[in-house]
Amino acid sequence: xxxxxxxxxxxxxxxxxxxxxxxxxxxxxxxxxxxxxxxxxxxxxxxxxxxxxxxxxxxxxxxxxxxxxxxxxxxxxxxxxxxxxxxxxxxxxxxxxxxxxxxxxxxxxxxxxxxxxxxxxxxxxxxxxxxxxxxxxxxxxxxxxxxxxxxxxxxxxxxxxxxxxxxxxxxxxxxxxxxxxxxxxxxxxxxxxxxxxxxxxxxxxxxxxxxxxxxxxxxxxxxxxxxxxxxxxxxxxxxxxxxxxxxxxxxxxxxxxxxxxxxxxxxxxxxxxxxxxxxxxxxxxxxxxxxxxxxxxxxxxxxxxxxxxxxxxxxxxxxxxxxxxxxxxxxxxxxxxxxxxxxxxxxxxxxxxxxxxxxxxxxxxxxxxxxxxxxxxxxxxxxxxxxxxxxxxxxxxxxxxxxxxxxxxxxxxxxxxxxxxxxxxxxxxxxxxxxxxxxxxxxxxxxxxxxxxxxxxxxxxxxxxxxxxxxxxxxxxxxxxxxxxxxxxxxxxxxxxxxxxxxxxxxxxxxxxxxxxxxxxxxxxxxxxxxxxxxxxxxxxxxxxxxxxxxxxxxxxxxxxxxxxxxxxxxxxxxxxxxxxxxxxxxxxxxxxxxxxxxxxxxxxxxxxxxxxxxxxxxxxxxxxxxxxxxxxxxxxxxxxxxxxxxxxxxxxxxx
Amino acid sequence: xxxxxxxxxxxxxxxxxxxxxxxxxxxxxxxxxxxxxxxxxxxxxxxxxxxxxxxxxxxxxxxxxxxxxxxxxxxxxxxxxxxxxxxxxxxxxxxxxxxxxxxxxxxxxxxxxxxxxxxxxxxxxxxxxxxxxxxxxxxxxxxxxxxxxxxxxxxxxxxxxxxxxxxxxxxxxxxxxxxxxxxxxxxxxxxxxxxxxxxxxxxxxxxxxxxxxxxxxxxxxxxxxxxxxxxxxxxxxxxxxxxxxxxxxxxxxxxxxxxxxxxxxxxxxxxxxxxxxxxxxxxxxxxxxxxxxxxxxxxxxxxxxxxxxxxxxxxxx
Numbered sequence: 001x002x003x004x005x006x007x008x009x010x011x012x013x014x015x016x017x018x019x020x021x022x023x024x025x026x027x028x029x030x031x032x033x034x035x036x037x038x039x040x041x042x043x044x045x046x047x048x049x050x051x052x053x054x055x056x057x058x059x060x061x062x063x064x065x066x067x068x069x070x071x072x073x074x075x076x077x078x079x080x081x082x083x084x085x086x087x088x089x090x091x092x093x094x095x096x097x098x099x100x101x102x103x104x105x106x107x108x109x110x111x112x113x114x115x116x117x118x119x120x121x122x123x124x125x126x127x128x129x130x131x132x133x134x135x136x137x138x139x140x141x142x143x144x145x146x147x148x149x150x151x152x153x154x155x156x157x158x159x160x161x162x163x164x165x166x167x168x169x170x171x172x173x174x175x176x177x178x179x180x181x182x183x184x185x186x187x188x189x190x191x192x193x194x195x196x197x198x199x200x201x202x203x204x205x206x207x208x209x210x211x212x213x214x215x216x217x218x219x220x221x222x223x224x225x226x227x228x229x230x231x232x233x234x235x236x237x238x239x240x241x242x243x244x245x246x247x248x249x250x251x252x253x254x255x256x257x258x259x260x261x262x263x264x265x266x267x268x269x270x271x272x273x274x275x276x277x278x279x280x281x282x283x284x285x286x287x288x289x290x291x292x293x294x295x296x297x298x299x300x301x302x303x304x305x306x307x308x309x310x311x312x313x314x315x316x317x318x319x320x321x322x323x324x325x326x327x328x329x330x331x332x333x334x335x336x337x338x339x340x341x342x343x344x345x346x347x348x349x350x351x352x353x354x355x356x357x358x359x360x361x362x363x364x365x366x367x368x369x370x371x372x373x374x375x376x377x378x379x380x381x382x383x384x385x386x387x388x389x390x391x392x393x394x395x396x397x398x399x400x401x402x403x404x405x406x407x408x409x410x411x412x413x414x415x416x417x418x419x420x421x422x423x424x425x426x427x428x429x430x431x432x433x434x435x436x437x438x439x440x441x442x443x444x445x446x447x448x449x450x451x452x453x454x455x456x457x458x459x460x461x462x463x464x465x466x467x468x469x470x471x472x473x474x475x476x477x478x479x480x481x482x483x484x485x486x487x488x489x490x491x492x493x494x495x496x497x498x499x500x501x502x503x504x505x506x507x508x509x510x511x512x513x514x515x516x517x518x519x520x521x522x523x524x525x526x527x528x529x530x531x532x533x534x535x536x537x538x539x540x541x542x543x544x545x546x547x548x549x550x551x552x553x554x555x556x557x558x559x560x561x562x563x564x565x566x567x568x569x570x571x572x573x574x575x576x577x578x579x580x581x582x583x584x585x586x587x588x589x590x591x592x593x594x595x596x597x598x599x600x601x602x603x604x605x606x607x608x609x610x611x612x613x614x615x616x617x618x619x620x621x622x623x624x625x626x627x628x629x630x631x632x633x634x635x636x637x638x639x640x641x642x643x644x645x646x647x648x649x650x651x652x653x654x655x656x
Numbered sequence: 657x658x659x660x661x662x663x664x665x666x667x668x669x670x671x672x673x674x675x676x677x678x679x680x681x682x683x684x685x686x687x688x689x690x691x692x693x694x695x696x697x698x699x700x701x702x703x704x705x706x707x708x709x710x711x712x713x714x715x716x717x718x719x720x721x722x723x724x725x726x727x728x729x730x731x732x733x734x735x736x737x738x739x740x741x742x743x744x745x746x747x748x749x750x751x752x753x754x755x756x757x758x759x760x761x762x763x764x765x766x767x768x769x770x771x772x773x774x775x776x777x778x779x780x781x782x783x784x785x786x787x788x789x790x791x792x793x794x795x796x797x798x799x800x801x802x803x804x805x806x807x808x809x810x811x812x813x814x815x816x817x818x819x820x821x822x823x824x825x826x827x828x829x830x831x832x833x834x835x836x837x838x839x840x841x842x843x844x845x846x847x848x849x850x851x852x853x854x855x856x857x858x859x860x861x862x863x864x865x866x867x868x869x870x871x872x873x874x875x876x877x878x879x880x881x882x883x884x885x886x887x888x889x890x891x892x893x894x895x896x897x898x899x900x901x902x903x904x905x906x907x908x909x910x911x912x913x914x915x916x917x918x919x920x921x922x923x924x925x926x927x928x929x930x931x932x933x934x935x936x937x938x939x940x941x942x943x944x945x946x947x948x949x950x951x952x953x954x955x956x957x958x959x960x961x962x963x964x965x966x967x968x969x970x971x972x973x
Contacts, residue, residue: 115702115826119709122732126713126725133724142728149735152825156780157791170824174742178734185730186723195719320721523723559737566741567692569749569775 015114015155017058021164022151023114024054026121027101029144033128033137034098037091039083046102053106064106072103094127111155118151135518146171181558188551190544191527209247209290209457213258213436215405215415216397222413224454225508227284228438229292230516232449234278238294238330240440244460244472245292245452247437249309251345253426255353256401258419258434261345263307270308271296271469272336273329282519283322289313292437292452294328295472301326308335308342309433321524334462334470338431346431346464354402354423361427372465375428376473379421383478386410388417390480414476414483418459421475431464435472439483447513458483576628576635579644583621590652600625611652621646683813683837687773689751690819690832697744703827706736736827743830746778746821750794755814757840759963761931765803766840768814772798784818809844809927809970843966846932847925853911853933874898910955911937911944927969934969938962948972 015023027050035043049072053064076099077087084092101124104117125144129137149171209221229245237243250258279294291304291312300306301324304314314322338346361375368374382388387410394412397404402423405416412420418434425432439458441450460474476483534542542550584594584603592607601622608618624643628635699707710733717725753771760766770783778794785802792800806812820831874887877897891898913933918926930946937944943957946965950972953965 111826112702119702119706123709123713126717126728129717129725129728130720130722133722138724138727141724142731145728145732145735149825152827155826156821156823157782158779158823159793160779174735174738174824175731178731178738181734181737182727182730185733186727189714189718189726189730191721192718195721196715197719522727525723526721562738562741566745566748 014109015111018161018164018167019111019114019151019154020054020057020108022147022154022167023105023108023117024050026118026144026147026151027105029147030101030121030124030128031098033125033141033144034094034131037131038095038098039079042079042083042095042099045079046099049102050105053102063109069103069106072106076100076103090130094124094131097124097127114151114155118148121148133523135515135522138518138522142175145175149174181555184554184558185551187525187530187533188547188554190547190551191525191530193527209286209288209292209436209438211248211260211288211290213248213250213415213419213434213459214256215412215419216256216401221454221457222392226454227451227512227515228286228454228456229281229283229452230449230512230519231282231294231441231452232280232447234280237443237450238277241477242295242330243438243440243450244295244435244458244474245438246295246297246310246435247290247292248435249307249311249462250434250436251309252348253350253419253423255350255399260311263309263311265305266308267306268299269297269306269310270335270337271298271329272333273298274331276327276329278325278327280323280325282516282524283318283324284519285320285322286318289315289317291318291322291324293326294330296329296332296334298327298329310334310435320526321519323520323524333468335464336467336469338464338469343431343464346433347426347429349423349426354400354427356400356403356407357420357423358427360406361424361429365428372428372430372463375430376425376463379424380473380475380478382406383417383421383475388412388479390476390483414459417475417479418461421473422461425461425463433462433470435460435462439474442509442512444509444513444516446510447516449513449516451509451512451516576625576640576643579647580625583647583650586647586650586652592652600629613653614650617646617650621650683835685837686755687751687753688834688836689749690747690834692744692748695744695747695830695832697740697828697830700822700826700829703736703829706827710736736825739825740828742824743821743828746781746823747819747830747832749776750774750778750781750819752834752836753797755836755838759843759966760806761843762806762809762845765805766812766842767801768804768840769799769801770817772800774798778821778823780823781819781821784820786815804840806842809842811839811971812842813839841967841970843970844924844927844931846935847928848932850929850932852936853913854917874900911942912947913937913944914947915949916947923972927972931966931969934962934965 028047031038031043031046031050038046056062056064076096080087080092080095080099084095086092087096097120101117101120104113104120108114108117122145125141125148128141146168150168153171154167231237231245248260249263251261251263252259273296276298277294281292283291291301291314293310293312296310297306297312300312303316304312304324306312364375364378368378389411390413391411392413394416395409397409402420405412405420406424418436422432422434436457436459438452438456439460440456441452443450458474458476460472460476462470462472464470530547531541531543534546539546580600587607588594590611592603592610594603598606604618604622604625608615608622611618621643624639624646628639628643710729713729713732714726717723717729751773753773755771756769758767758769768785772781772792772794773796774794775796777796781792781794783790783792783800783802785804788802788804790800790802792798804812804814814836817834817836818831819834820829822829874890875898877886877899881899885899887898887900911933913930915926915930918929921929934944934946937957938959941957943955944961944965945955946953946968948968951968953961953968956964
């Protein structure tokens with residue numbers, strides 16, 4: 001009995017082929033979930049190395065020689081440094097770790113190596129979630145746990161040898177059984193309100209709305225169909241043509257680019273609202289400060305500031321899903337009194353650009369006098385009637401971009417129209433500015449929310465009119481009204497990739513409800529939401545101490561449940577006796593109660609006398625039972641099954 | 657003194673002083689059922705390391721407020737704790753119904769078979785006995801045979817066994833000490849060479865036997881048969897020679913082995929010689945009787961008689 005703590009591996013020194021296969025599957029899974037952010041050639045090289053190692057071990061068994069490992073390691077480190085510039089950080093770190101896993105496999109022969117490799121693979125699977133925690137990604141990663149857990153299981157010296165898919169099943173069962181405890185822990189583990197180290201800013205995976213606008217450059221956002229935000233309204237949603245979500249307001253034009261300009265911060269935006277609407281926005285990470293709002297917000301949500309032009313900027317960049325509540329005006333007079341400085345700002349144009357546009361504006365001004373509304377109408381009529389078309393891939397514009405667009409190319413998308421229109425207005429002496437944001441979105445009936453995609457990004461104009469304040473004018477609507485009434489996809493015509501077309505698009509729109517649920521209940525479950533967890537139970541603010549206590553209580557409860565399961569033993573009860581008891585209950589219900597002194601034979605005889613209509617059945621039951629009990633020492637399972645079946649089928653008719 | 661020796665001393669001390677803790681039980685009668693009060697469970701080294709990894713994963717995902725990662729970590733953690741219960745359940749309710757032992761002479765390993773029983777199937781249970789480990793699955797009833805090394809003749813108590821498992825994932829080790837009240841009998845080792853037994857009455861017996869010829873049957877000729885016994889008439893009708901087989905007590909082949917005839921030898925040498933003679937007698941198909949100071953065993957033959965005589969030799973003082 002010496003050294004009992006030492007694991008004995010005498011008979012299992014070398015892992016078997018099945019274990020190694022499982023290990024290879026695990027590693028392939030890890031490579032696959034990391035493929036999205038590794039360099040393609042590195043992914044391919046690692047896959048090839050994995051495949052070679054598998055082939056080598058299967059057909060030329062043995063360890064990979066030591067002299068090969070050092071160059072492979074050097075190659076890996078070199079490749080990572082070459083590609084990322086350094087070894088540290090999220091991307092290079094995961095690339096290096098994925099490579100190390102493959103290298104580890106090259107020397108995995110002993111059970112210990114296999115265990116360590118599978119544990120490392122678990123870590124890498126979790127690391128893959130740092131790059132994106134969508135629901136599908138998480139599910140795929142969780143699926144990757146199956147081969148890892150099965151690898152460990154296959155190291156145990158069991159004598160059964162199921163097929164590979166069957167071998168994976170117990171691990172799936174284990175994961176499913178772990179769900180309740182895992183979810184409880186997930187809800188109750190206290191979240192950190194501030195990170196322990198580092199900051200959470202991540203490099204932008206998606207380019208969100210830009211804080212400047214240059215119509216001459218292609219805007220990738222317009223074909224990016226990932227979700228930008230989800231909006232739910234208190235009450236009915238506004239109609240499609242009023243779903244304008246303001247993000248940036250562009251003031252400064254240099255002949256090429258529109259830039260936003262920091263307007264003064266104000267606690268209340270200068271708007272006289274006739275009708276307001278309350279809503280809730282769940283914004284996908286943009287890594288920017290701006291919070292899109294419907295039309296004109298009345299005040300800024302928490303931890304953000306509103307500017308007089310209606311922009312709302314958060315204090316910190318939106319690096320995670322952000323939820324905020326807002327109230328906006330839909331019928332309003334926005335800043336009806338314009339001070340002179342702002343007015344000058346809204347008329348500013350660069351010198352020496354777009355002479356023909358200026359000339360056209362002058363011409364209109366002379367024709368319509370002081371009737372600003374008429375000038376606006378003239379501009380919109382021009383867009384509508386003079387052969388302008390909407391396209392996501394317009395011809396490039398020259399130095400005088402607006403001139404070129406208005407008088408030569410006649411084609412463009414919302415940015416072109418908003419830019420040209422605003423320049424025209426300013427040239428005609430009407431204060432104007434460009435607003436970018438989102439327009440439209442898909443109304444999900446089941447989830448009762450509006451899904452706004454990045455492709456719904458839009459740009460429009462606001463002009464300032466005496467007595468009405470800033471008025472939204474959407475020149476794109478003059479050219480392509482369905483852009484506004486039906487959304488971005490219908491306006492783009494056949495310029496969209498296949499997966500954004502027709503029924504597929506509508507299916508994806510419906511499916512989005514799941515993403516929304518995932519975002520709200522899993523990803524968006526932060527420290528703030530956690531503190532409000534117990535609000536339904538009257539506890540406003542669940543602090544860390546309370547959460548920890550709850551966690552301990554719940555884990556103890558689960559432990560007790562688990563122990564009960566572990567300690568529970570199948571009752572040794574005699575199945576024939578159990579069936580007889582069931583029969584007795586049925587008969588008692590019908591009025592024939594077994595007396596204490598009565599043996600089964602007497603009792604059933606009496607029952608058949610009492611229920612003459614079922615005499616045959618009862619006699620049969622009695623004979624079955626007597627035979628089962630006394631005919632043989634060990635009754636056959638066959639006769640037992642017959643008896644139980646007969647009891648189950650027996651339904652006594654009540655005595656009259 | 658090495659660390660391991662120190663540890664062993666500590667272990668022995670603990671077993672002496674804290675029997676409840678180390679389960680240094682008195683020997684128990686069979687059947688033995690493993691239950692919660694005698695099953696211990698601790699994480700394996702790998703289990704500890706994995707727990708550490710889980711902690712790192714948890715802190716990491718909390719720090720980067722990565723909820724999906726946290727969910728995954730919680731899932732793994734829950735699976736780990738369930739695997740602990742599964743490990744316990746693998747042993748809980750396992751019964752050792754009985755033990756059977758084979759035969760072996762001193763110095764050779766003896767096969768001991770344990771009869772395990774479980775109401776639900778168990779996988780990857782292991783049995784440590786001495787330095788040997790045997791892995792097995794239990795489905796209702798399973799026999800597990802292990803070899804125990806032997807040194808001396810006589811009764812050998814089965815050493816304390818450890819029934820253990822790391823099923824299902826090698827993260828936890830559940831074990832239980834079992835000390836069954838059972839001893840196996842180790843036969844004496846026969847000497848390698850030596851004189852044959854002295855057989856004083858042989859000639860006289862043979863003489864006497866030939867008087868009363870009593871034909872029982874015919875059998876095939878075997879080399880060494882006397883020509884006088886060949887049944888020539890019958891053989892003429894047959895392919896090979898037939899021999900008249902006389903029903904005789906075969907006293908010509910009977911050995912009367914006697915402890916008292918072996919003078920001038922010490923006890924163990926006497927036992928070793930008798931053991932060799934027993935083996936020879938069995939191999940030659942003879943009948944024999946054995947007289948020992950403890951008992952006198954009458955004439956008999958065959959393996960069961962051999963086993964009886966060897967056992968009697970084994971238990972001699």
